[in-house]
Every structure is written in C-alpha cells, then in structure tokens.
Amino acid sequence: MAVTTRIEEVRHELTELAEKSANAPELMQAMVKMLHNRMLKYNWVGFYMLEPGAQPPVLVLGAFEGAMTPHTRIPLNQGICGAAASSGQTVVVDDVSKDARYLACSLETKSEIVVPIFAKGTIVGELDIDSHFPAAFTSEHQDLVQHCAMLVGKKLEAGRQ
Ligand code: SME
Numbered sequence: 001m002a003v004t005t006r007i008e009e010v011r012h013e014l015t016e017l018a019e020k021s022a023n024a025p026e027l028m029q030a031m032v033k034m035l036h037n038r039m040l041k042y043n044w045v046g047f048y049m050l051e052p053g054a055q056p057p058v059l060v061l062g063a064f065e066g067a068m069t070p071h072t073r074i075p076l077n078q079g080i081c082g083a084a085a086s087s088g089q090t091v092v093v094d095d096v097s098k099d100a101r102y103l104a105c106s107l108e109t110k111s112e113i114v115v116p117i118f119a120k121g122t123i124v125g126e127l128d129i130d131s132h133f134p135a136a137f138t139s140e141h142q143d144l145v146q147h148c149a150m151l152v153g154k155k156l157e158a159g160r161q
Contacts, residue, residue, distance in 0.1 A: 007140050010038045011147055018151040027155050028063040031148055035129070036065035039144075041136040042129050044105060047117075047152075048074060048081055049125035059085055059125065066130070069105040079103035084114035084126050090142060094135035105130060113137040115149040119156040127152070 004012075017034060021027035032045045046064025050057055051073075059074040059081055071079065076086040083101055084091040093112045096102040102112070109130040117125045127149050131137070137145070 006038070007144050010034070011144055013038070014144075014148060014151060018155060021155065023159055024152060024155040025063070028152060031152070032063050032065040035148070041131045041133045043108070043132045044069070044128075044130040046128050047125055048085075048128055050085065050123065057085075062125070067106055071103050071105060074103070080112055080114050081126060081128055084116050084128075085123060088116050088118075088123050090115045090146060092137045092142060094137075106132075108132045110134040111136045113142065113145055115142075115145045117149045117153045117156070119153045124153070124156060 014031060014034060017030050018027055021030060028047050032047070035042050035045045044064070044066030046066070047062035048059035049062050051060050057076050059076070061069065061072040074081045076082045080091050080093055080099065080101055091114045093099045093102065096109055096112055109132065111131045111134050112129065114126050114128045116123050117127060127145060129145060
C-alpha cells in the first residue's frame with residue numbers, strides 16, 4: 001500500500017471538497033474549517049477578499065477559523081496581507097517578530113503565509129494562515145496552500161460564467 005502523508009491526504013480531501021461545493025462562498029467556508037481542523041500547526045486560517053470597486057483598494061476579512069482578529073479591513077500598503085496582494089506573490093514569514101510589515105492578530109503567532117487568489121488572471125483576494133510555530137510553512141505547505149488558492153480561484157471563475 002502506498003504511504004501517503006497528511007499533506008497529500010488533505011490535498012486530496014480539499015480537491016474533493018472543491019468538486020462537491022456548490023459555489024465559492026460554500027467552498028471557502030468548508031476549506032477554512034478543514035485546514036484548521038486537519039493541519040495541526042494552522043492555528044488561524046482565513047480569506048481576505050478585495051472589496052469590489054473600492055478606491056483605494058482594500059482587503060476585507062471573509063470566512064475564517066480561529067480567534068477573531070482586529071484586522072477586518074487591510075489597505076494594500078499594510079501588513080503581510082497587503083504585501084501579498086500588491087505584489088501578487090506568495091509571502092512566507094518564518095518569524096513574524098522580525099518582519100516590520102507584520103500586523104499582529106494573536107500574540108501567539110510565530111509564522112505566517114499569505115497566498116494570492118487569482119480569477120481570470122486578476123487578483124481577487126488571498127488565503128492567510130498563521131501558526132503558533134516558527135517556520136511552519138515549508139515548501140510542501142506552500143504547495144498545499146497554493147493548491148487551495150487555485151481551487152478557490154477556479155470556483156470563482158465558474159460562478160462568473
Ligand atoms: N498578520 C496579517 C494580518 C491578518 S491577521 O494575521 C489575521 C498581516 O500582517 O497582514
């Protein structure tokens with residue numbers, strides 16, 4: 001029998017979740033729950049979506065699992081979240097105490113990953129995950145979180161046809 005890692009297992013479950021979800025909001029709600037429950041070092045998991053038409057652009061907190069955060073609206077020139085959205089690139093921070101951009105959500109947070117979500121080539125939001133463990137987001141984890149962002153992007157595209 002092939003040995004599967006937890007990451008492979010969860011990746012498979014997430015793909016199935018995307019197939020059976022009726023729409024993007026349903027998928028995002030179930031995805032944050034699954035990532036938070038199944039990945040032991042993912043202590044806060046949430047989506048920030050760009051507010052349609054907002055000038056200047058702003059990220060608005062969407063579905064999330066974990067403690068309530070004071071950061072419900074983040075301009076693109078603030079935080080790790082703003083950096084990921086303005087650059088369109090994944091941002092991984094192994095030690096948040098050493099990153100001047102970091103906006104604190106919980107005193108226990110040690111590391112963070114933010115992955116942008118694209119629909120039809122345009123950035124529409126991002127998936128943000130915080131860990132109580134330093135350097136929790138190794139390249140395998142980056143792949144998993146990027147897979148999640150891709151699944152949500154595809155679901156959003158399907159809803160806009
Ligand atoms: N740490 C983020 C803010 C969001 S909270 O972590 C949930 C940032 O620096 O942008």
